Amino acid sequence: MGSCEHLLVTAEADALTPEGCQECLNLGMHWVHLRKCLTCGHIGCCDSSPGKHATAHYKETSHPVVRSYEPGENWRWCYLDQRLGQ
Numbered sequence: 001m002g003s004c005e006h007l008l009v010t011a012e013a014d015a016l017t018p019e020g021c022q023e024c025l026n027l028g029m030h031w032v033h034l035r036k037c038l039t040c041g042h043i044g045c046c047d048s049s050p051g052k053h054a055t056a057h058y059k060e061t062s063h064p065v066v067r068s069y070e071p072g073e074n075w076r077w078c079y080l081d082q083r084l085g086q
C-alpha cells in the first residue's frame with residue numbers, strides 16, 4: 001500500500017457552517033460528532049450520527065479528505081484510501 005497524497009495536502013477551506021452539520025441544520029436533525037471537508041469546507045456529521053452526512057458528502061462530491069471538527073482533535077481521514085493521518 002503506497003502513501004496517500006491526499007492527506008499531505010495542507011491547504012484547508014474555511015468551514016461553511018461553523019455552527020454544525022449543514023444538512024442536520026437544514027433538516028432539524030441532531031449529530032454526534034462533526035467532520036470538516038478540507039476541499040470545500042463542508043461540515044458534516046460522523047457515521048455515529050443518524051445522518052452520516054460527512055460520508056454522504058464524500059459519496060456525492062468525491063472530496064477525499066475530512067478532518068475532525070471536534071475541539072482538541074486534529075486527525076484526518078482519507079475516504080479514498082481509507083487511511084488515517086494527522
Ligand SMILES: [Zn+2]
Nearest residue numbers: 004006078081
Ligand atoms: Zn488518499
Ligand SMILES: [Zn+2]
Nearest residue numbers: 021045051053
Ligand atoms: Zn448531519
Ligand SMILES: [Zn+2]
Nearest residue numbers: 037040042063
Ligand atoms: Zn467537500
